[in-house]
Amino acid sequence: MGQEASKPNPNAQLLVIGCGMSRTGTASFSEALKILLGGPVYHGGSQLVGAGEKHIRDWTELCKHTPITNEEDRKIVLAGLKSMVAGFTAVTDLPPILFTEELAELFPNAHVICTTRDPEDWWNSVRAITSKTDTDERDESILRFILALLPTMRYWYAFNVALKNGRMGELYYSSGHKPPHAGQYQEHMEYVTRVVPPERLKFYDVKDGWEPLCKILGCEVPDVPFPRVNDAKAAQEIVMTQIRRGILAWVGVGLSVGLLAFVAARRWRR
Numbered sequence: 001m002g003q004e005a006s007k008p009n010p011n012a013q014l015l016v017i018g019c020g021m022s023r024t025g026t027a028s029f030s031e032a033l034k035i036l037l038g039g040p041v042y043h044g045g046s047q048l049v050g051a052g053e054k055h056i057r058d059w060t061e062l063c064k065h066t067p068i069t070n071e072e073d074r075k076i077v078l079a080g081l082k083s084m085v086a087g088f089t090a091v092t093d094l095p096p097i098l099f100t101e102e103l104a105e106l107f108p109n110a111h112v113i114c115t116t117r118d119p120e121d122w123w124n125s126v127r128a129i130t131s132k133t134d135t136d137e138r139d140e141s142i143l144r145f146i147l148a149l150l151p152t153m154r155y156w157y158a159f160n161v162a163l164k165n166g167r168m169g170e171l172y173y174s175s176g177h178k179p180p181h182a183g184q185y186q187e188h189m190e191y192v193t194r195v196v197p198p199e200r201l202k203f204y205d206v207k208d209g210w211e212p213l214c215k216i217l218g219c220e221v222p223d224v225p226f227p228r229v230n231d232a233k234a235a236q237e238i239v240m241t242q243i244r245r246g247i248l249a250w251v252g253v254g255l256s257v258g259l260l261a262f263v264a265a266r267r268w269r270r
Contacts, residue, residue: 005050008087020115025206
């Protein structure tokens with residue numbers, strides 16, 4: 001999270017399904033795939049924030065059909081996913097990683113690569129984010145108010161609710177854990193190993209650089225440094241940026257209302 005949203009290329013085909021958890025180097029992984037595949041990469045966090053209101057609303061509607069309980073839900077989810085990732089050479093991060101099974105079915109020839117990280121390091125990284133973004137009910141209401149004037153971000157709460165009540169809750173929170181929790185990394189690993197055949201699923205640590213990734217993809221190692229993006233820092237920056245934008249939007253409304261009141265008062269006195 002933290003990169004700019006990629007623009008889809010109608011001629012691109014999905015070649016890689018990245019199914020590793022957020023905070024496992026997905027931003028660096030995405031940048032590396034852009035170089036290796038020569039096309040746009042769908043990084044979930046970046047696309048949700050930067051691809052426009054329709055995109056986050058489409059994800060919200062898709063998540064409302066999860067858990068999948070009937071054939072109609074299944075058709076809607078598969079069609080939605082296919083439309084969502086059209087024009088990209090690869091997909092990474094949340095929310096697509098929650099639909100690894102469906103994506104693997106839709107794109108049977110795509111590589112399925114799970115980025116990995118030491119579970120304790122992963123949890124420390126997640127806590128560094130959630131300690132700054134977790135809110136109680138009152139603070140959540142304040143945050144919703146702050147973001148209410150921002151395009152796309154005003155739909156973030158509805159998306160988050162649909163996500164947690166749907167596939168994310170199905171995979172990680174059915175045991176009663178409060179999101180997020182330390183065991184979530186292992187639960188996700190169990191999910192991907194359950195739904196992807198072992199001969200198709202590959203594991204990769206971005207700390208290892210180009211060589212193992214290029215070996216998986218069957219391509220040459222590029223003559224450029226491996227991209228290094230700090231996932232946690234990028235996520236914190238984007239959260240704070242949206243909060244600042246929201247506050248400024250409300251300041252603008254306040255100034256506009258004040259100016260209108262001033263003008264109206266002057267005219268009334270005449």
